[in-house]
Amino acid sequence: MQNKMDELELLKEDWSKNKNEFKNYSATEIYSMIKEKSISVTKNLLIIGLIEVILWFIIGIDSEFPYLRIGLFTVFFIFIIYSFKKIKVSQNSISLMRNILNLRKMVLGYALISFLVIVVSNIVNFKHNTQGFMAGYLDGKRNRTFNATDPDSLSPELINYFAFAIALIIVVFFLYWIYKNTYGKILVNLKNNYQELEKS
């Protein structure tokens, strides 16, 4: 064991030696470096987050509660920009990691609420939507002209509600898969580091 400690001391000695093992960058080289684009996690998160927020807004544009949706979009958009501004690489490590994770939580929160609003809107309009779908299907099957069947004359049954629930589960799994492969991949390392710092 003593021998192993000596190795740590040996390393410490090597570490503090001012050897010329590293490239010494000139002022010109440093200048060209600071003109390059950054590839940081935060920037990636912000870009994906903003695209996502806009996509969720567009996807739900036809659904119920338009004012609620516009309000939510505005509030979350402001909060996401605010969260991004709070991320400073010069703060202590745990705060930096917490702030980055908060930015992602904010986007996730908006996605979740948007999704719920779409689901609720679908349930509210369920009878109408299903009737429309059934009427279209029947017209196609009987080779009749478009809109020949009056949707209001049809009534959805339990099986239709069941089909809706199955479709919902498939969509949730699909979304989960997308999230796992975007945020999951970007944040796995950061999350591990944050948890390691947090535990006492």
Add this chain to the structure above:
Amino acid sequence: MSTDLERKFIDVFKENQRIVHKICRIYTNNSEDHDDLFQEITIQLWKSYPGFKGESKFSTWMYQVSLNTAMTLLKKKERYQFQQIDINMSFLKIKEETYEDDEYKLKEMYRHIYTLTDIEKALIMMYLDNKPYKEIGDILGITEGNARVKMNRAKNNLKSKINAK
């Protein structure tokens, strides 16, 4: 054509660039990744520079920003795996030729450090730089006591990796 602020930053960065190199040495295992990380840290330092008020020493501030950048950067998995095989091969060659050599021992130590977690790497690095626990706690955002506990764990983990060879 550079501005005053750019010139000021470049001057002080040039003087202290060894700190960034040392962090890249700990967090990467090949020269390409070293250069990429160096570049990213330089950009982050430059971006944060207007917020540097001189409350702490420039070198301390630089240490903080560099360490945070290294710990929050996107990992490039493929290159790491490929290089890992290369390094192991050259490592075996060295083992045959100069077994008791200090140079070999050091190479081996760095190889073990590279397998630690990001946080442990940061801790070992601050140990090597003789940073006091108070400063380690401030940099990571944890208490002094917690820094001490984590440092002991990191050192023990590194030791057990060396013993397991």
